[in-house]
Amino acid sequence: xxxxxxxxxxxxxxxxxxxxxxxxxxxxxxxxxxxxxxxxxxxxxxxxxxxxxxxxxxxxxxxxxxxxxxxxxxxxxxxxxxxxxxxxxxxxxxxxxxxxxxxxxxxxxxxxxxxxxxxxxxxxxxxxxxxxxxxxxxxxxxxxxxxxxxxxxxxxxxxxxxxxxxxxxxxxxxxxxxxxxxxxxxxxxxxxxxxxxxxxxxxxxxxxxxxxxxxxxxxxxxxxxxxxxxxxxxxxxxxxxxxxxxxx
Numbered sequence: 001x002x003x004x005x006x007x008x009x010x011x012x013x014x015x016x017x018x019x020x021x022x023x024x025x026x027x028x029x030x031x032x033x034x035x036x037x038x039x040x041x042x043x044x045x046x047x048x049x050x051x052x053x054x055x056x057x058x059x060x061x062x063x064x065x066x067x068x069x070x071x072x073x074x075x076x077x078x079x080x081x082x083x084x085x086x087x088x089x090x091x092x093x094x095x096x097x098x099x100x101x102x103x104x105x106x107x108x109x110x111x112x113x114x115x116x117x118x119x120x121x122x123x124x125x126x127x128x129x130x131x132x133x134x135x136x137x138x139x140x141x142x143x144x145x146x147x148x149x150x151x152x153x154x155x156x157x158x159x160x161x162x163x164x165x166x167x168x169x170x171x172x173x174x175x176x177x178x179x180x181x182x183x184x185x186x187x188x189x190x191x192x193x194x195x196x197x198x199x200x201x202x203x204x205x206x207x208x209x210x211x212x213x214x215x216x217x218x219x220x221x222x223x224x225x226x227x228x229x230x231x232x233x234x235x236x237x238x239x240x241x242x243x244x245x246x247x248x
Contacts, residue, residue, distance in 0.1 A: 011127030030120035043110035070160035078106030081150030127162030
């Protein structure tokens with residue numbers, strides 16, 4: 001049993017202590033050992049420790065304090081730039097990857113590497129937190145990190161020494177996510193049962209009350225991840241993919 005998997009907590013408050021460069025190297029090596037499509041490794045990781053660059057990146061992540069507080073940010077990018085350049089100098093068809101499928105392939109590679117990095121960081125006593133805001137503001141992150149055409153940021157991992165000890169985040173029961181042999185549709189009654197524990201948590205009830213909603217689902221749809229925002233960020237990301245050469 002890998003304890004880091006079962007003990008994972010998202011850390012949002014960090015001590016100012018710096019992370020030893022040797023530990024960062026181990027984290028990057030762990031990331032490089034992640035599974036990858038066709039052994040192409042079509043991803044890159046931008047390591048940010050400079051306070052000025054973190055200051056620039058902060059608005060991209062909605063000014064969450066941990067972005068400037070944590071000593072290390074790792075931005076994981078779908079990256080066909082390097083692979084395509086290799087193809088060009090070897091007289092291979094680099095244009096084969098100017099499409100959406102290639103972005104998905106590279107994004108999967110990047111996310112697998114990110115999870116390996118997360119596990120290695122936590123095994124070294126560090127706290128971590130994923131930032132889903134990366135794809136929302138990808139165009140600005142591209143400018144700040146000077147990402148070339150063929151490279152798109154897909155997630156950011158905050159790393160440092162925890163200055164808090166939050167409880168484990170709730171999860172749906174295994175029967176909610178696992179299907180035997182084929183996908184088994186849910187009845188409304190089953191959905192009610194699967195989400196009952198989540199809805200009845202004190203923190204969930206607090207979210208509902210604070211946002212003046214009828215239930216937790218409405219907190220998600222009306223406040224946290226709205227249709228308007230999802231449409232806006234979808235259009236923004238598609239434009240980024242076009243500009244970075246993945247939609248030709």
